[in-house]
Amino acid sequence: MSEKKMNHLEEFLKYEMLQLKLRSFTIKKASKRFNIPQDEVKTSYLNVRSKVKKTALNRGLVYLLLSSIFLFVGIKSIQGNSGYIYLGGLLFGSAGILTALGYLILAIKGKYN
Numbered sequence: 306m307s308e309k310k311m312n313h314l315e316e317f318l319k320y321e322m323l324q325l326k327l328r329s330f331t332i333k334k335a336s337k338r339f340n341i342p343q344d345e346v347k348t349s350y351l352n353v354r355s356k357v358k359k360t361a362l363n364r365g366l367v368y369l370l371l372s373s374i375f376l377f378v379g380i381k382s383i384q385g386n387s388g389y390i391y392l393g394g395l396l397f398g399s400a401g402i403l404t405a406l407g408y409l410i411l412a413i414k415g416k417y418n
Contacts, residue, residue, distance in 0.1 A: 314339050314346070318353040323360065325407045358415030365408030372401020 314335060321331040332350055336343045379394020 315353050318350050322357055354415045358412045361408045362412035365405045368401050368405035372398045
């Protein structure tokens with residue numbers, strides 16, 4: 306495989322990982338897109354995952370910080386009869402925490418493989 310094609314594959318895999326897409330679908334999609342056997346794509350996937358850990362950790366911490374602020378605002382607005390702020394804060398807070406957990410799991414898996 307040429308160096309240019311390998312760089313495009315790594316960029317594609319990094320983009321898909323940071324979108325928190327499932328590994329099996331990403332490997333199949335990359336295999337079809339670049340006409341490469343799935344074994345080679347899987348090897349490249351594991352290499353890219355080890356490189357992406359710092360970005361994933363930073364994003365996870367930012368999402369965790371922002372979502373905890375939204376969650377705090379949602380919980381505090383219970384006392385003030387602010388229905389939409391309450392629901393919005395709880396929704397954004399819980400969604401952000403789940404996203405942060407996804408990034409943190411990606412960062413942890415990247416360290417040990």
